[in-house]
Amino acid sequence: xxxxxxxxxxxxxxxxxxxxxxxxxxxxxxxxxxxxxxxxxxxxxxxxxxxxxxxxxxxxxxxxxxxxxxxxxxxxxxxxxxxxxxxxxxxxxxxxxxxxxxxxxxx
Amino acid sequence: xxxxxxxxxxxxxxxxxxxxxxxxxxxxxxxxxxxxxxxxxxxxxxxxxxxxxxxxxxxxxxxxxxxxxxxxxxxxxxxxxxxxxxxxxxxxxxxxxxxxxxxxxxxxxxxxxxxxxxxxxxxxxxxx
Numbered sequence: 001x002x003x004x005x006x007x008x009x010x011x012x013x014x015x016x017x018x019x020x021x022x023x024x025x026x027x028x029x030x031x032x033x034x035x036x037x038x039x040x041x042x043x044x045x046x047x048x049x050x051x052x053x054x055x056x057x058x059x060x061x062x063x064x065x066x067x068x069x070x071x072x073x074x075x076x077x078x079x080x081x082x083x084x085x086x087x088x089x090x091x092x093x094x095x096x097x098x099x100x101x102x103x104x105x106x107x
Numbered sequence: 108x109x110x111x112x113x114x115x116x117x118x119x120x121x122x123x124x125x126x127x128x129x130x131x132x133x134x135x136x137x138x139x140x141x142x143x144x145x146x147x148x149x150x151x152x153x154x155x156x157x158x159x160x161x162x163x164x165x166x167x168x169x170x171x172x173x174x175x176x177x178x179x180x181x182x183x184x185x186x187x188x189x190x191x192x193x194x195x196x197x198x199x200x201x202x203x204x205x206x207x208x209x210x211x212x213x214x215x216x217x218x219x220x221x222x223x224x225x226x227x228x229x230x231x232x233x234x235x
Contacts, residue, residue: 018147025218026222026226031226031227103229107148
């Protein structure tokens, strides 16, 4: 069985979406991936974001594509941002996601 | 005994994370196996061979190279992140007509597929 990875995103969106590229690449190689956005990282989930650089990738479009890569678990913990598009997690639920993953990588 | 992969994501010149990662390797290499060091995001800048530190300091790329040779560790650098930041090997420099390659010979440009191997064959991925 492949080991699983949780990508923990704590930083706000960046011009190059390297955190999401990392997640999609892992999923493309059939690694089970969970995406957890915490604090300012939750702003990646804001709808209809345009690319932050000319010719760049939109975080919204990358996230929309994540289900095609088999990433179904996308959650967030934030006091200042809410969305119904992704799972809002309690601290306890987020801890469970972290503890149940083989590896955790933070961006 | 455990198998480790080190994932370095921090910039080499604005934090001490690379030094900490090297200390981790020296401390753990006797009892554990370091499968590889994978450089991602701004950490790839460590692989630039054209570093000229101030007098009396050693170039970080050389420090990584010596450590990797001592412990038989592969230094894997994300190719997409590297090209974005101007780090090229001979092939990529020729492909994009970028002039002389600047990747230190101790490092290797690899795709993220290498990182998926790390996920599956390492007991722990330790990030710096």
